[in-house]
Amino acid sequence: MAVELAEAAFDPAARLAAFGCAAAEEGAVVSFTGHARASGHEGAVTSLVLEAYRGVTLASMQEIDRDAHARFAVTRIDMVHRHGRIAPGEAIVFVAVAARHRRAAFEAADYMMDRLKTEAVFWKREEGAIDRWIEPTERDMDDVRRWAPIEE
Amino acid sequence: MAVELAEAAFDPAARLAAFGCAAAEEGAVVSFTGHARASGHEGAVTSLVLEAYRGVTLASMQEIDRDAHARFAVTRIDMVHRHGRIAPGEAIVFVAVAARHRRAAFEAADYMMDRLKTEAVFWKREEGAIDRWIEPTERDMDDVRRWAPIEE
Amino acid sequence: MTTTTGDARITVELCGRLADPCGRSVSIGIPAPGLSVPELVARLVQGFPALLPALERGRIRACINETIVPDQTIVRPGDLVALFPPVSGG
Amino acid sequence: MTTTTGDARITVELCGRLADPCGRSVSIGIPAPGLSVPELVARLVQGFPALLPALERGRIRACINETIVPDQTIVRPGDLVALFPPVSGG
Numbered sequence: 001m002a003v004e005l006a007e008a009a010f011d012p013a014a015r016l017a018a019f020g021c022a023a024a025e026e027g028a029v030v031s032f033t034g035h036a037r038a039s040g041h042e043g044a045v046t047s048l049v050l051e052a053y054r055g056v057t058l059a060s061m062q063e064i065d066r067d068a069h070a071r072f073a074v075t076r077i078d079m080v081h082r083h084g085r086i087a088p089g090e091a092i093v094f095v096a097v098a099a100r101h102r103r104a105a106f107e108a109a110d111y112m113m114d115r116l117k118t119e120a121v122f123w124k125r126e127e128g129a130i131d132r133w134i135e136p137t138e139r140d141m142d143d144v145r146r147w148a149p150i151e152e
Numbered sequence: 153m154a155v156e157l158a159e160a161a162f163d164p165a166a167r168l169a170a171f172g173c174a175a176a177e178e179g180a181v182v183s184f185t186g187h188a189r190a191s192g193h194e195g196a197v198t199s200l201v202l203e204a205y206r207g208v209t210l211a212s213m214q215e216i217d218r219d220a221h222a223r224f225a226v227t228r229i230d231m232v233h234r235h236g237r238i239a240p241g242e243a244i245v246f247v248a249v250a251a252r253h254r255r256a257a258f259e260a261a262d263y264m265m266d267r268l269k270t271e272a273v274f275w276k277r278e279e280g281a282i283d284r285w286i287e288p289t290e291r292d293m294d295d296v297r298r299w300a301p302i303e304e
Numbered sequence: 305m306t307t308t309t310g311d312a313r314i315t316v317e318l319c320g321r322l323a324d325p326c327g328r329s330v331s332i333g334i335p336a337p338g339l340s341v342p343e344l345v346a347r348l349v350q351g352f353p354a355l356l357p358a359l360e361r362g363r364i365r366a367c368i369n370e371t372i373v374p375d376q377t378i379v380r381p382g383d384l385v386a387l388f389p390p391v392s393g394g
Numbered sequence: 395m396t397t398t399t400g401d402a403r404i405t406v407e408l409c410g411r412l413a414d415p416c417g418r419s420v421s422i423g424i425p426a427p428g429l430s431v432p433e434l435v436a437r438l439v440q441g442f443p444a445l446l447p448a449l450e451r452g453r454i455r456a457c458i459n460e461t462i463v464p465d466q467t468i469v470r471p472g473d474l475v476a477l478f479p480p481v482s483g484g
Contacts (some may be wrong), residue, residue, distance in 0.1 A: 007178045012181070013165045013166070013169030013261070014165070014169075016165040016168050016255075017163075017165030017166075021185070021187045021241060022186065022241075023188070023189065023190045024189070024191055024240075025190075025191065026187060026189070026395070027187055027188075027189045028186060028187070029164070029183075029184070029185045029263075030183070030185075031168070031175070031181075031183045031186050031410070032181070032258070033180070033181045033182075033253065034179060034180060034254065035173045035175065035178060035179055035180070036175070036179075037175065037176070037177065037178070038175045038176045041177055051409065052480070053407075054456055054476075055460050056460050056461075056462070059460075061483075081483055081484075086174040088176075089173060089175030092483075093163070093483065102186065102394075103291075103295065105184075106258065106261070106262050108263075109182075109220075109258070110258050113484055115253055116483040116484040117482060117483060117484040118481070118482065118484030119481065120481060120482075120484070121462075121481050121483075122482060122483040123410025123411065123481065123482070124482050124483070125410075125411075133410060133479075134482055135482050136480060136481075136482045137182070140482070141253075143255065143408045162360070168387055175340075202393070203319065203320055205367065205386060205388070206386075208367055208370050208371075211370075212391075233394075241384075244393075244394065245394050247391065254484075265394055268394040269394040270391070270392065270394040271391065271393060272391060272392075272394070273388070273391050274317055274390065274391055275320025275321065275389065276392050276393070285320060285321040287389070287392050288390060290392075292392070294309060
């Protein structure tokens with residue numbers, strides 16, 4: 001499936017519909033959608049701006065997709081991440097994972113989101129009451145450390 | 153949101169679309185869809201039959217929904233589970249969870265699925281090459297034991 | 305079809321795989337003061353020996369009047385009784 | 395705008411919050427044999443003191459020709475150079 005960096009808004013439900021499932025082998029489909037919130041740490045947010053860098057951003061997403069395939073017994077992954085200006089309520093990121101068993105699907109989606117939060121090449125700014133750059137939180141760093149490196 | 157026991161087929165993507173998100177506070181939406189597979193442990197499966205029991209089945213689903221709300225910082229849950237005869241590829245169960253933060257959404261969905269697999273009042277039969285009843289596996293029992301009871 | 309007698313008859317619904325040997329419900333006699341769940345199961349096996357293998361395998365729970373109950377609960381005439389083999393949704 | 399000199403000029407793209415003090419890119423001179431990443435950062439601060447607070451905070455990584463590189467990597471004239479503050483998607 002696709003790993004996609006999108007500037008335009010997208011519809012997570014349409015994405016899930018297109019993802020579907022392969023009846024022969026995929027018993028489980030997990031999706032995660034991250035939405036821009038209308039309230040940040042510092043009050044009202046009028047938009048979220050995601051900056052990407054040339055080919056490096058998409059490559060960082062593709063690496064996370066590859067690693068999830070290597071690490072979990074999943075059959076297909078769909079990943080889309082927006083850049084540019086995002087209005088409150090709009091989807092920023094969507095991942096869908098299909099697998100034979102639910103645990104692999106949950107874990108792969110969780111893993112990809114932890115890595116997207118801390119390693120995907122984006123810089124994120126909230127605009128609104130106060131403009132501020134958002135960097136990974138301590139919690140985000142703790143989350144991603146749950147996934148010990150796999151042995152080669 | 154709804155906790156629903158449905159006899160007719162439903163569309164997980166339409167369900168996710170209807171679930172949406174509240175821009176003010178819901179940054180994360182996780183969905184899980186369990187699909188009937190065309191191949192079971194004993195070969196080809198032509199249909200999956202889910203038997204429910206009077207009001208007890210829905211009540212068991214509602215209890216899982218209530219417990220997830222009590223246990224995780226989630227804002228809304230949608231849960232639908234089919235009974236009756238289900239064709240390969242069709243959705244059996246769908247849960248969606250909205251939360252301010254992604255970890256709560258992932259954990260609540262994971263938790264609900266573990267409990268639905270082992271505690272929701274359904275009996276499940278694969279029909280096909282060999283007809284067989286499906287009961288929770290050792291793995292399912294291990295999965296649900298990950299969630300230690302919360303202290304009252 | 306039934307081979308036991310008692311002061312009153314109740315219908316026991318048999319859920320999931322428990323319906324395979326004898327159908328989805330059977331009728332048996334029980335004493336007017338009622339029986340505990342294990343006593344009911346024993347009486348059921350007495351009346352329907354074909355149920356024995358199914359009732360011996362896995363944890364069987366009773367549901368009385370749409371509530372899953374502990375084994376020491378007394379089943380009384382007039383109760384809506386069902387027996388549940390291990391459940392599994394999803 | 396620049397206060398340093400060298401054998402060649404390169405443009406350094408400044409990503410995320412690094413663009414706040416001086417804009418999205420600056421041009422500086424570097425010696426023809428190149429510089430390590432910390433040396434480049436030091437030269438940048440020399441030329442653009444307003445960048446110092448932003449470059450001192452958090453782990454800053456260099457990206458050369460669209461690849462994130464270790465600090466000991468040598469930046470040479472002609473390279474496509476960017477500096478990355480900590481990233482965060484999702």
